[in-house]
Amino acid sequence: MPLTILQKRWLKALIADPRIALFAPDTSGLEDVEPLFDSDDFIYFDRYADGDPFNDDNYINNFHVTLKALRERRKLKISYSNRTGRRVTGTYNPYKLEYSAKDDKFRLLTNGGHFGATINLGRITACEPLDEYDPSLLREPQLEASVIFGLTDERNALERVMLHFSDCRKETRRIDDRHYNVTLWYDLQDETELLIRILSFGPMIRVTSPENFINLIKERVFKQQNLLKT
Numbered sequence: 001m002p003l004t005i006l007q008k009r010w011l012k013a014l015i016a017d018p019r020i021a022l023f024a025p026d027t028s029g030l031e032d033v034e035p036l037f038d039s040d041d042f043i044y045f046d047r048y049a050d051g052d053p054f055n056d057d058n059y060i061n062n063f064h065v066t067l068k069a070l071r072e073r074r075k076l077k078i079s080y081s082n083r084t085g086r087r088v089t090g091t092y093n094p095y096k097l098e099y100s101a102k103d104d105k106f107r108l109l110t111n112g113g114h115f116g117a118t119i120n121l122g123r124i125t126a127c128e129p130l131d132e133y134d135p136s137l138l139r140e141p142q143l144e145a146s147v148i149f150g151l152t153d154e155r156n157a158l159e160r161v162m163l164h165f166s167d168c169r170k171e172t173r174r175i176d177d178r179h180y181n182v183t184l185w186y187d188l189q190d191e192t193e194l195l196i197r198i199l200s201f202g203p204m205i206r207v208t209s210p211e212n213f214i215n216l217i218k219e220r221v222f223k224q225q226n227l228l229k230t
Helices: 005-015 057-072 157-164 188-199 211-229
Strands: 074-081 087-092 094-100 105-110 118-120 124-132 144-152 169-174 179-187 205-209
Touching (some): 074 118, 144 157, 144 188, 179 188
Antiparallel strands (some): 074 087, 074 124, 105 118, 169 179
């Protein structure tokens, strides 16, 4: 069936998104179509403002090189700045490319070689494809962890938690009219951010597992107490 004008306008709007444009989609037949909406029609209040520079020429080139290496199963020589600003150069086996809606960033997951890291595409300064790698060297990296907490439904806490953690996979079990047990799965890279988000609910949330996450909470609270004393 031929596309309707509305469908074409919708497709044109999607293709205009700089994130989708990185994948070089086919735009034939949409040249004279007005997009149904543009990015200025949306206001994002739940994501960081320092997203990747999707329109930067160097970023676009690095993205295309990375995507091609993933498809052809080639190693990549990558130079990038880590979180402390130190420049790192190494040879990596690209495993998967993922997008974080909250951070508005693409991340490259690498695996299987001497080096293994999760690299933000926006931090890459240069990358070049090398020879092919053996796919059997790849192993599913541990990228996800879980936290279990008890929830007391006061001041509409249950609804607020469901909304606040809508970007996370979760399982909720009702104990009684006011109490629930919640298991939340999250990206290990976002552990500090998740810790802060959980603490924002105060006494309505009580983390019960795992022990290492409980220790992180204690350390955070002790640091806050010391700052208040100074």
